Amino acid sequence: MLTIEHEFDATVVTLVDEGPAPLQEDVTVCAFEDCVTVEQYDPRRDDVVKITFSIRQVQELQAALGLPEGIYRLKPRS
Helix, strand or coil: CEEEEECCCCEEEEECCCCCCCCCCCEEEEECCCEEEEEEEECCCCEEEEEEEEHHHHHHHHHHCCCCCCCCCCCCCC
């Protein structure tokens, strides 16, 4: 299951793990104008872990999802 919310400065997508155990904590993705953050609660630390991607890193991740194993460099956009 997922939810999508459009807030003032970000689009927030929350991914809820459903199905048979073991389940993972919800993942929240916030897309801002200049970066994307991914957050997940870590019960071992009793804290939310946040990772921040630049827009370029998100573009590279998107490209990587469809590529076979290897090392790549994306061409800059003209």
